[in-house]
Amino acid sequence: MAALLQVEGLKAYYGQTQALHDVSFALEPGGITTLLGANGAGKSTTLRAICGMVRTEGSIKFDGRPINGKATEDVVRLGVGHVPEGRGTFTNLSVEENLRVAAYTRSDKAATRRDLDRVFEYFPILKERVQQQAGTLSGGEQQMLAISRALMLGPRLMLLDEPSFGLAPLIVQEIFRIMRRINDEAKVSMLLVEQNAALALDLADHAYVLETGRVVMSGKSSVVKSDEAIRKSYLGY
Amino acid sequence: MEQLIQQVASGLANGAIYACLALALVMIFVSTDHINFAQGEMAMFSAYLCWQLLEWGVTVWIALPAVAMLSFLIGVSIERVILRPLHNAPLLSVVVVFIGLLTIFHSLAGAIWGHTIKEFASPFPKVTFAGSGYIGPHQIGMIVVTLLLLLALFAFFRFTPLGLAMRAAAQNPTSARLAGVRVDWMLALGWGLAAAIGAVAGSLVAPAVYLEPNMMASILLYGFAGALVGGISSPGGAVAGGFIVGVLENLIAYFGNLLEKASGFYLIGNGEKLSVALIIVITVLTLKPSGLFGHVTVKRV
Numbered sequence: 001m002a003a004l005l006q007v008e009g010l011k012a013y014y015g016q017t018q019a020l021h022d023v024s025f026a027l028e029p030g031g032i033t034t035l036l037g038a039n040g041a042g043k044s045t046t047l048r049a050i051c052g053m054v055r056t057e058g059s060i061k062f063d064g065r066p067i068n069g070k071a072t073e074d075v076v077r078l079g080v081g082h083v084p085e086g087r088g089t090f091t092n093l094s095v096e097e098n099l100r101v102a103a104y105t106r107s108d109k110a111a112t113r114r115d116l117d118r119v120f121e122y123f124p125i126l127k128e129r130v131q132q133q134a135g136t137l138s139g140g141e142q143q144m145l146a147i148s149r150a151l152m153l154g155p156r157l158m159l160l161d162e163p164s165f166g167l168a169p170l171i172v173q174e175i176f177r178i179m180r181r182i183n184d185e186a187k188v189s190m191l192l193v194e195q196n197a198a199l200a201l202d203l204a205d206h207a208y209v210l211e212t213g214r215v216v217m218s219g220k221s222s223v224v225k226s227d228e229a230i231r232k233s234y235l236g237y
Numbered sequence: 238m239e240q241l242i243q244q245v246a247s248g249l250a251n252g253a254i255y256a257c258l259a260l261a262l263v264m265i266f267v268s269t270d271h272i273n274f275a276q277g278e279m280a281m282f283s284a285y286l287c288w289q290l291l292e293w294g295v296t297v298w299i300a301l302p303a304v305a306m307l308s309f310l311i312g313v314s315i316e317r318v319i320l321r322p323l324h325n326a327p328l329l330s331v332v333v334v335f336i337g338l339l340t341i342f343h344s345l346a347g348a349i350w351g352h353t354i355k356e357f358a359s360p361f362p363k364v365t366f367a368g369s370g371y372i373g374p375h376q377i378g379m380i381v382v383t384l385l386l387l388l389a390l391f392a393f394f395r396f397t398p399l400g401l402a403m404r405a406a407a408q409n410p411t412s413a414r415l416a417g418v419r420v421d422w423m424l425a426l427g428w429g430l431a432a433a434i435g436a437v438a439g440s441l442v443a444p445a446v447y448l449e450p451n452m453m454a455s456i457l458l459y460g461f462a463g464a465l466v467g468g469i470s471s472p473g474g475a476v477a478g479g480f481i482v483g484v485l486e487n488l489i490a491y492f493g494n495l496l497e498k499a500s501g502f503y504l505i506g507n508g509e510k511l512s513v514a515l516i517i518v519i520t521v522l523t524l525k526p527s528g529l530f531g532h533v534t535v536k537r538v
Contacts, residue, residue: 051415072414081415088412090405101405104398105417149416 002064004029004157004189005050010058010068012042012049012213019045019054021213027157027206032183032190034200034221036235037210043193044085046210047159050191051075051082062157077105081150081188085161087142088149091135095126098134098145102152111154118186119148122178140171147175151182158182160192164199172196176203197235201225209234243371244487250376251459252483253383254445257438258453258460259467259475260387261431266469268407268427269320271331275338277457279432281450282342283308284439285350288357288448297360301440305433312432316425324421346450357443379441386437387476390430394472403427455511459483462514465521468531477530482517486510 003026012020020042027033035043049056052072060068067075076082090098099119103112120127123144129137134145143163150158163179164172180203182188194200201207201221208218209230217230224230258276265273273279283304290300315338323331361378394400406413406423413420438460439453446452459482467478490513493505505513521528 053411053414073417073419076415076417084412084415088409088415090409090412092408093401093405097401097405100398101401101413101418102416104402104405149412153417 002029003027003061004063005191006059006061006064007046007050008059008061010046010049010056010060012045012057013055014045019213020049020056023058023210023213023215025208025215025218027189027191029156030183030187030189031206032179032192032204033206033208034192034194034204035208035210036194036197036200036224038234038236039195040212041210042213043210044161045213047082047161047191047193050159051080076153079154079156080159081153081155081157082159083146083150083161083163085165087139087146089134089137089142089145091133093134094131095134095137095145096130098149099126099152102149106152106154108154112152115152115154119151122151122181123148140167140175143167143171143175144178147179147182151186151188155188158188158190160190162193162195164194164196172199179203197231198225239371241491244491245484246372247376248484248487249480250372250379250445250483251487252463252480253376253379254438254442254456254479255459255463255483256383256476256479257386257434257441258457259464259479260390260472261434261438262460262464263469263472263475264427264431264434266464267472268403268424271328271335272461272469273338273431274332274335274457275342276431276435277453277460278339278342278346279308279312280435280439281453282346282439283311283432283436284357284443284448284452285346287436287440288355288443289350291358297358301360301437304440305436308436309429309433313425313429315432316428320424320428321421343450352450355448357440357448359444360440375444379445382437382441383476383479386434387473390434390472399426455514458511458518459486459514462517462521465518465528468528470527470531474528474530478528481529482514485517486513489513 005027008024010020010023011018023042023046035046037043045054048054050060052070052075056068058068059066062078062080067078090101099116106112125141126144126148134142137145147163163175176199179190183190192200192204201224204221207221207224209216211234258280261276262272265271286307287300287304290303291297319334323334359375361374364374394404402418403423403426405416406418406420410420442456443452460479463479463482464475466481467474467476489505490507490510497503497506
């Protein structure tokens with residue numbers, strides 16, 4: 001099967017500082033892949049590079065089409081839903097408006113309506129708070145909203161940047177359970193960046209480990225998880 | 238008492254123009270965080286365009302929308318061509334560009350149409366009605382048009398997907414991009430809307446103050462005061478602020494006159510109206526920087 005996302009020799013820069021040196025990986029359609037590594041390894045930068053949010057060199061292909069150098073909004077319009085670090089809530093807009101902005105580029109009203117119903121099925125709490133100002137939601141609810149916003153794009157690939165960050169363990173479990181369902185039912189492929197390696201390896205079927213802007217190892221989640229040497233040296237648990 | 242009502246009524250009418258201009262300032266401020274100092278001159282230029290169309294025999298109800306649309310395009314072009322390359326430039330560079338625009342529009346109007354005062358006919362019929370001793374038809378027209386404009390903008394931002402996208406882009410550009418919104422175009426759209434609103438303001442005020450290149454200089458200051466009083470981040474607040482400033486300047490002059498009549502002591506009068514606007518600006522900036530209706534942005538650190 002052709003890769004949904006193919007990244008080769010990716011370099012990324014913040015101003016003069018090079019954050020990614022040589023990152024290559026491929027994503028199978030329908031799967032969940034996780035990027036692991038310590039702080040500053042370049043996990044978030046990789047996601048940002050895919051969405052054209054940092055200056056990059058190298059090759060990024062989405063569905064066979066080169067997308068590096070494209071504007072963020074053009075990458076998004078191809079079907080890449082990015083759940084950003086810090087959730088990116090439109091705090092002054094209502095929950096409903098947050099979701100409607102996300103569906104802004106879609107012309108198929110019936111499909112949008114269907115996706116909205118599905119979002120409310122995944123996260124009933126958002127339906128209860130639909131008129132509430134999004135800034136007043138709890139951290140967990142805002143994370144749910146962020147995932148829902150990405151879903152409202154009707155994406156084929158979701159990039160998730162630390163969805164567990166700062167949340168209580170029970171909420172995290174709930175969110176990861178829904179992510180599994182989204183992957184199963186909506187057939188959305190996922191690229192997940194996580195600090196919590198154990199959690200990510202449970203959800204993902206494939207893992208790449210980054211260190212200082214390079215891929216240092218990769219493999220099936222089950223293999224990575226059971227390899228004590230990798231766990232101790234790279235994942236810290 | 239009759240005089241007092243008159244003063245309030247004409248204050249509301251002036252306030253309508255300040256409100257329009259304040260609204261135009263807010264349009265650009267919320268999307269780019271900049272105060273467009275050239276807003277007044279752009280409005281003046283649009284008023285000249287409208288005058289030119291009227292001179293050519295176009296009826297005012299075609300000329301006004303046409304000029305608003307043309308100004309919209311001018312506004313969009315200015316953002317796309319002149320300000321786009323400055324998206325990451327320091328604030329001072331942008332300010333210099335605004336001052337440059339101000340000078341350009343000012344000189345351009347003078348060069349094309351001359352510096353002599355021109356008469357600009359009111360688009361509203363001269364009718365007499367009950368209460369027309371207090372307020373003229375043109376003044377009522379100004380107030381009504383301003384309120385309609387506010388209503389239309391409110392509906393646009395509240396109920397249309399494009400309006401929602403503009404609000405999203407203004408509030409969180411990064412997230413808006415991740416929702417597929419073309420943020421750069423939203424900024425240009427904000428400029429276009431501001432220019433169009435300014436065109437309406439300019440064409441409405443021209444019959445009251447006569448058309449000349451300097452006509453907007455003091456009005457922009459009032460508009461600025463109105464926007465600050467109401468809260469520079471809130472369109473509704475800016476309109477309310479414009480009306481407040483309009484009424485306030487008249488009342489202060491009115492009571493100043495009363496005081497002079499009663500005690501012979503001259504404290505304040507019509508001559509100091511502009512100073513009143515400045516005092517309002519400074520007071521608001523000192524005591525309540527976000528304005529009466531603006532929301533305070535709290536940053537978590």
